[in-house]
Amino acid sequence: MGNLPKLPRPTEMAHRLLSERIQKGDTVIDATVGNGYDTLFLSNCVGENGCVIGFDLQAVAIEKTRERTGNRPNVILHHSGHETLDNFVAAPVAAITFNLGYLPGGDKYLITGKASTLTALQKSVTLLKAGGLLTVVAYIGHEGGPEEGEAVSDWASSLDQDNFSVARYEFQNQKNSPPFLLAIEKRP
């Protein structure tokens, strides 16, 4: 009884879906590195011949992620907002991850914003290779969170079903505005 699994949280579900999709040697993007947990996870997924390209607008996030990933050579970090990712990456990538909200442990007023997030997402689906996966975990408990979450959800719903599959996963009986996951697959 004591070791029964719990239902996966959206972040854990994102990792499950990414880990079955990403192959060793792939190039992937962490659009919002934050504290670097996803960056480290992605670095393990792609292996030493792969590459993780990470972005964050906050210098402290870049610093924490550099610490967490121990300066691995397969991680390249850019101190730049997610909406600039196409300035640094041109070739199609296997996966892209977003965590929307504020930096855990950081300044709650420094949040990802609706407009730049939508720009970044639109650029991301273009950058994604066929068969690639984009995951978005949207935290919506903070001020501005619900608006950003709704805009992202509306944008994802509008993606043409002939070219993209959009799956959504979330807890639905929690009263504290839990995050939701969107997993967007570009059809091969």
Add this chain to the structure above:
Amino acid sequence: MGNLPKLPRPTEMAHRLLSERIQKGDTVIDATVGNGYDTLFLSNCVGENGCVIGFDLQAVAIEKTRERTGNRPNVILHHSGHETLDNFVAAPVAAITFNLGYLPGGDKYLITGKASTLTALQKSVTLLKAGGLLTVVAYIGHEGGPEEGEAVSDWASSLDQDNFSVARYEFQNQKNSPPFLLAIEKRP
């Protein structure tokens, strides 16, 4: 590229969540056996020392499920509606599955109904053991489907978050009313 996985459909996601939860020797319930696919899956999960107790209102479903599971001794089928499950099962069970809608390949006008489904679900969360998992895949593309789906979703949302976790998984950019999955965990 050719072997890349696709995002799991709700039925596949239900199987994933069930298979990590169910242990050999467990007793589980298939509340709506239909064509027997879930029954067979559950029979494999619980193993020869476990037990699957299956229900269906339609004789043809019981027959098809008996064929599909090859009269396995760990499968017990009752030709009776899902709302009667507590007449046949008294002890707590590890998992319960529902597929709501009509029998694929059967009569489209013989559908699970909102009232009996809600009765069956309420009885199910009582029968579930602590740490157990209830999954509901709701097909809503048929007449009466959206109403049943909404009622089930509302019911699940109302479950007390101190005692139950309710996760929801679905495709959200499809125009043909795709099914959704509810995974309901009774907290240990």
